[in-house]
Amino acid sequence: MKKTMVVLGAGPAGLSCALEGARKGLKVTLLEKKQVGDRINCGEGFFDLFSLAEKPVSGILYKVKYIIISALNTYTLDSSSFNLWMIDRQQWQKALAELAVKEKVNLLENHAVKPIDVASLSRQFDWVVDATGVVGLTTKVPQNLRQAYQKDWWVTLQCLLQGDFSSYRDSFKVKLLQDCTGYCWLFPKDTSLARAGVAVFKSGSKRVNLNEPLEIFLKEQQNYKTYTLLEKKGGRIPAAPLWPLLKRENIFLAGDAAGLASPLHGGGLDTAVASGTLLGRCLAAGEPETYPAALREALSHKMNLERKISWCWQKLGLTFMDCLLKIINLSGLTFLLNKMYDYELPLNR
């Protein structure tokens, strides 16, 4: 008889896990509290430098050819050879859901799972996958493990702008902040809509002011006075993997629920897809115990590098980041990443 898997949450991690599990022979149920792709709060830049995920099957708006990034100086980095796309996440996730349904995944939308349901789901199904984002639903029971996400994380504030973004075509704009490890971004969706936001890295629970740097950044933009602000929303991104909690009995974590977003920039789409896909594969192969080690192995290159750069950024500030950007500008990102990977830094983790 087929093994059964229930996936909680139809974001990138849950959809990837459901799709891979069903393709590899599991009987899959996917429970989503909203409609797939509804009310997504994301910059929608799909940055997969380490080729961890498949190119989005749908929803690519354009390939990002340049990143205009400011630290002490401003650099225009050629990103045309990276896996970096601006995407429409709703379109992408709906396409993944369609593929999953074709693979006979039983998708139930508007179906919010409650912490109290977890015990009965774990009895009913062979495997339970928690891909509910941050804070992962299953980490709230039986004891509350919320603090596990608070080691390293990004706090963000983002808005959707209407205006003339025709001069930004094919490029992202990023400004590193002066006083803390953080940055502002402007990612155009098309010539008349853009997402602009701010993300600040923090350990523990100290408060940060996001409104001020975002306002300053917006005022610095060309045509600022003609922009209309359509929505403004905050959000948190966990950037400390919850390694010991990835597998608890027959319950598994993937994506943001597993704390897998980048410690360097907070992007988590690539790791959500990679972890979901890998988890679906391990479970379908009947090898659940292999998932934590396989995931560590798959992400180790990216995580090691990003932690090192992030650590230097926190300790040495903008001067370090400016030097790094200067070198990337001169020698290319691949060269620099390979060099940095060779050096060990005193990371007590």
Ligand SMILES: Cc1cc2nc3c(=O)[nH]c(=O)nc-3n(C[C@H](O)[C@H](O)[C@H](O)COP(=O)(O)OP(=O)(O)OC[C@H]3O[C@@H](n4cnc5c(N)ncnc54)[C@H](O)[C@@H]3O)c2cc1C
């Ligand atoms: C402001 C902001 C900007 C960002 N910009 C970028 C970016 O440009 N690029 C990038 O790579 N990353 C970005 N990120 C991070 C990225 O959004 C996440 O890393 C990514 O969405 C993680 O995918 P996921 O599938 O793990 O979780 P999610 O995308 O959060 O999906 C979780 C799903 O579970 C569902 N769910 C939640 N609770 C329940 C429940 N109880 N029952 C059933 N379903 C439930 C939710 O409705 C949702 O569909 C950004 C994050 C923020 C906050």
